[in-house]
Amino acid sequence: MVSNEAEGIGLSVQNLQIGATPCNCNARAAKGIGYDTPQAQLQAAANYMANRDKEREKVVQREVTEQLDKLDDRWLKEIRADLGGQELIENPNLLRNRVSQQAALYSVAFGLKPKDAISAAIKNTRSHYTVIHGMALDVNDRRIPPDFEELAKDHLNEVYKKYGKELGISSARDLYLVPSGEMSDVFIIMAKGRLIGPIGALGVPGEETVLTPEKLDAARERIRSTQIKNATDPVQKAIKRTQEPAGSFNPAEDDKLR
Known part of the structure; x- marks a missing residue:
């Protein structure tokens, strides 16, 4: 102002x-x-x-x-x-x-x-x-969270999992973002591969072609759930081992817990 x-x-x-x-x-x-x-x-x-x-x-x-x-x-x-x-x-x-x-x-x-x-x-x-993913992105005057880069990459990875083959791209790094307009919090998802351009013009459904604040929130929740799962899985396996009958010790499984 x-x-x-x-x-x-x-x-x-x-x-x-x-x-x-x-x-x-x-x-x-x-x-x-x-x-x-x-x-x-x-x-x-x-x-x-x-x-x-x-x-x-x-x-x-x-x-x-x-x-x-x-x-x-x-x-x-x-x-x-x-x-x-x-x-x-x-x-x-x-x-x-x-x-x-x-x-x-x-x-x-x-x-x-x-x-x-x-x-x-x-x-x-x-x-x-x-x-x-190697592409400079103007984020000025846009209400984005401090962890925007991590969340954006997580969402692009999800898009790649769903549509990578259809888009003819080899990894999530072939997806990037551009602003949808001045001072907008929405970003358009683009492809770098054989079919270059907005993924919406390449056959991807409309709601999947943009990154919104709501999708950033979903990415944060997805990352948090993965972190919790990674932290609790070894504990659950250890508990399960204590409940196994005597003589069922598995050295290979024990090594994984270390």
Whole structure:
């Protein structure tokens, strides 16, 4: 949310753009580089509007692109360190476009040099994404639980068990998620395999094609039940052994309990 004062003079920074591309020039974007007060947001929005010039914006975007090219994949390594560690990100262009747009925005709105604007954009991008099965996913402004990644992977594994063969995929990692819309808590399930695209377009029933908050709750319960079962099974086996008739000792079974 921007300040009422900013909205009052028509500077709804959530709708500001670089060229024709919508950019996230709002409180969250500003906060990423320290502009987290209503006064600073207002000043940033005012600066952006005052400095808007199509030719200048083209120059800024070109400078940002050139700086990103100089960084090679170092910018991605910075992001990847917080998004799954060493896991390969299979859709880096999504992140690069986001960093590029944010950096150009910061450069125009806040007067940052391209290098500094890129550093701020990387920091901001890291806080907005997670990685599910190698695919970066924008989770900003979405009400997701802290254990979202674990729950999402569990649900995708269940979908794979049911429809993997039909979809022609070899593992649950061939399923990933994309947002269903702005600020939505629902995610569309996609396939990476031979048949690429939303699984709803590949023959999977409609209710099975999305990940919802209710399905996350079901995944949490499924994980909890499995954990309880894994914890109690050895105890139940030990109890059963004490009830067996004398002379029925099984060394192999005893080794399993150790």
